[in-house]
Amino acid sequence: MLEGFVLLACAERAICVAFVGALLGLDNIAIGQFMLAQPAVGAVLVGYMVGEPLLGVWAALTFQLLWLGQIPVGAYVPPSAPITAIAAVGLAGPSAAPLPARAVAAAFLAIPVGVLAGKLDFWIKSRNVGILHRSENDLLDGRPLALGGAVIKGVANFFLKDFFLLLVAIFVGSALLTLALRHITPGWYPGLELAFVISPAVGIGAALKVYWKARNLAAFGVGAVVAAAVAFIFSFLI
């Protein structure tokens, strides 16, 4: 069983990450789309907030490109990359295991959270039909304030959806992961570290599939050669 102080630490982390994550998540659909919610920014900010910037960076590297080619067509709803990355940072809770083990274990749970977040976006958009009809009736009855009220309700729906999803997922998930990581022997750590290092490769593969055209592949090759040359020179300088 988990000690009281561990549960308290899980709860504290869940509340902080869920609140900031839900605020950042508004940027994904409801307000602005300034890129604040994208893993490359949002996960890094949340990582700094919980005092683990490297964890935030890893979540960004792993999840930013993962669903790049997934477009919502018909009934298919792609998982939410911003919520997945933020959940991964939150889930890698107060365990004493090394960072790679915690991060990979957290990602195992964060992906279903991201899938669920996508499904809930679908549900919110269905619920917003009710807001549309009520506001339409109010506006036709000569109550223009209904327009502002509808927008506030819409924003609140998106915020509450992300807040409660992250709160429950991070609290329950980080407690379970802390418990599970106690039963993983150090012999597993090298394997989890390799998974930690290789994780971004799946996103790179997904992005390559999206950009699969001769001119893009040529640019990819040039970018790789230039970066390798810079790394080579850099390794001699230090």
Place this chain on the structure above:
Amino acid sequence: MKRTRQQGDPPLPRRTRAEMIIRSLFIQATNNFERMLSLGFLFALWPVVKRLYRTPEKRREVVIRHLSFFNTQPYFANCILGVVAHVELDRGENLNVEVANIKNAMMGALGALGDDLFWTGLMPAAALLALVFYGALPGYALVGAISALVVYNVFHFWARIKLFNVGLRLGRRVTSYLKMLRLPRFAVSVKVVASFLLGAFTVAVMWRAIQTGFGGFGAAAAVGGAVLASVVVQSLGVKPGLCWYLVAAAATVVGVLTA
């Protein structure tokens, strides 16, 4: 009395334009499956409605006119917002038909162009700029995040503000301006830049792998292999999330066996 706007008239005061642009940030807040962005569009247009129509009857007509189905890319919606405001200010005949025609003609084309330019072009390119930074210098992550935000939002706000103002000034003639910008060609160039950054990012991930304790270049080769395997597996129709589980499980087993 009907008043037709004269050449050189300021289309709207700066304050009203600013209010409309700020309101347009919320265009997706009430996104719904029945009429998509229509309510958000009306919310953004409301400052013009307030100025032009004082009686409840007239405003009722505007509500009916603008609450029909509307869906496009949210930044490029500002261009249509500007054009529609221009038409409303002109108060021509058959406003209902004219507004519907403009929206129907522009929303599909601008939606496709905006999705291509921003969602699969500029957004990944800016994110990759940050990712290259993280891969090379993970200790300075905030600098990478801020760089990505600045680069992306320069284009983002250009689209929101400039296209709104041009749409407001030119009305229907905005299409000539949009053609002049050659945005589809720009989207292609942005994807080339994103691919260049993706190549650099791949090397940065390999570089990080070399610095771990997995036999130097063997780890870099493992990253390269994982990239190729991901492309192949995803081409076979496996979803990226499931692909991540497969790669992570395989890497864990290999790591345990080779340690």
